[in-house]
Amino acid sequence: MAEDLVLDTAIRDWVLIPLSVVMVLIGILRHFVSKLMRSSQVPDAKIVKEGQLIVRARNLRSGANFIPPRSFRARRFYFSNEENGLLHVPKGQAPNPQAQMFSDPNMAMDMMKKNLSMIIPQTLTFAWVNFFFSGFVAAKIPFPLTQRFRSMLQNGIDLSTVDVSYVSSRSWYFLNLFGLRGLFSLILGEDNATDDTQRMMQMSGFGFDPTKSLGAEKDSLDIVQHDWALPKFEQRAEAVLRKVLS
Amino acid sequence: MDSIPTFNAEHLQSNMKTVYYSRTFLSIIGGVIAGIMGFTSLTGFIFYFLIMAITSVGLLAKAGFTVHSYFDSWNRVLLDGFLGGLMSFVLFWTFACDLVHIF
Numbered sequence: 001m002a003e004d005l006v007l008d009t010a011i012r013d014w015v016l017i018p019l020s021v022v023m024v025l026i027g028i029l030r031h032f033v034s035k036l037m038r039s040s041q042v043p044d045a046k047i048v049k050e051g052q053l054i055v056r057a058r059n060l061r062s063g064a065n066f067i068p069p070r071s072f073r074a075r076r077f078y079f080s081n082e083e084n085g086l087l088h089v090p091k092g093q094a095p096n097p098q099a100q101m102f103s104d105p106n107m108a109m110d111m112m113k114k115n116l117s118m119i120i121p122q123t124l125t126f127a128w129v130n131f132f133f134s135g136f137v138a139a140k141i142p143f144p145l146t147q148r149f150r151s152m153l154q155n156g157i158d159l160s161t162v163d164v165s166y167v168s169s170r171s172w173y174f175l176n177l178f179g180l181r182g183l184f185s186l187i188l189g190e191d192n193a194t195d196d197t198q199r200m201m202q203m204s205g206f207g208f209d210p211t212k213s214l215g216a217e218k219d220s221l222d223i224v225q226h227d228w229a230l231p232k233f234e235q236r237a238e239a240v241l242r243k244v245l246s
Numbered sequence: 247m248d249s250i251p252t253f254n255a256e257h258l259q260s261n262m263k264t265v266y267y268s269r270t271f272l273s274i275i276g277g278v279i280a281g282i283m284g285f286t287s288l289t290g291f292i293f294y295f296l297i298m299a300i301t302s303v304g305l306l307a308k309a310g311f312t313v314h315s316y317f318d319s320w321n322r323v324l325l326d327g328f329l330g331g332l333m334s335f336v337l338f339w340t341f342a343c344d345l346v347h348i349f
Contacts, residue, residue, distance in 0.1 A: 012345060020341070141336075142280075142343045143287035179337025182270040182330070 007137060015138055015169055019129065023176050026121050031188050034117050050214060057217045065227050072226050080218045126173065133169035140165050261317060265305060266330070272301050273331030274338050281342020294335050298328055
């Protein structure tokens with residue numbers, strides 16, 4: 001471990017703190033802008049119907065053990081009946097909703113807007129950081145890293161003898177980018193626009209194939225074994241009453 | 247007389263959110279403490295795991311040690327979100343360490 005570098009106080013005042021403050025403010029700004037720009041989609045009636053149907057089937061599955069066996073079987077038959085069961089979709093209709101979803105202009109616009117609102121501030125801030133804050137040591141990270149990280153972290157610093165712990169402001173930017181996610185979830189509450197990974201997961205599994213999920217629901221409903229959980233309920237009620245009354 | 251495990255999904259989710267918030271908050275505070283006290287490398291990471299363990303114990307105490315009435319498994323309250331606060335911890339650790347010791 002070489003000697004400790006003594007860094008100018010001005011770096012702390014004019015680089016570290018402003019960069020963090022700017023990133024927090026941009027995050028808050030982005031959150032509110034995306035809230036304002038969210039266009040209200042008119043939901044398609046068919047999609048809503050299928051969604052509610054799936055919710056019903058799921059409720060049946062979770063509450064299956066609390067209704068008598070015969071009623072459970074009757075309900076299950078209603079859903080997964082081969083001829084006119086609600087969850088059974090004939091093969092011919094299957095690919096249609098998918099094609100419709102992808103060419104739907106509203107959905108494409110929405111996705112593009114969300115993407116842009118996330119990428120543009122990041123790119124702008126990164127360019128700003130690179131332009132103004134390059135070529136000097138900005139911070140020291142408290143743990144040592146191997147030499148391989150040198151090119152990644154010490155981008156503007158051209159001395160090769162400086163300890164890898166002394167990093168440039170670009171790496172301070174990245175550290176802020178990842179670390180402030182937790183802070184945003186605290187100040188902005190849930191469902192804020194800064195959580196990239198959550199948004200990407202949401203985009204991929206958006207329910208583009210309602211027919212596939214119907215088929216999946218039907219299969220899982222067929223699998224359920226009915227285990228009547230309530231036969232001993234009278235004894236249980238009696239025990240509770242005794243405890244309460246004694 | 248056995249109690250059938252039934253869980254209200256919304257309540258479960260809200261409990262998980264509480265756990266997540268506590269962990270995030272404590273990892274930020276822990277980062278600032280670690281920076282001020284000047285922990286470096288391994289000591290700092292050990293301190294992070296210590297903070298997470300304290301969070302787990304605190305949550306268990308709040309839940310009255312009956313995990314099953316609030317969560318669906320032990321893992322949820324003990325291990326979930328352990329590494330989620332790591333990035334925030336490192337950020338605030340670096341920040342505080344630099345502010346206090348280097349500048």
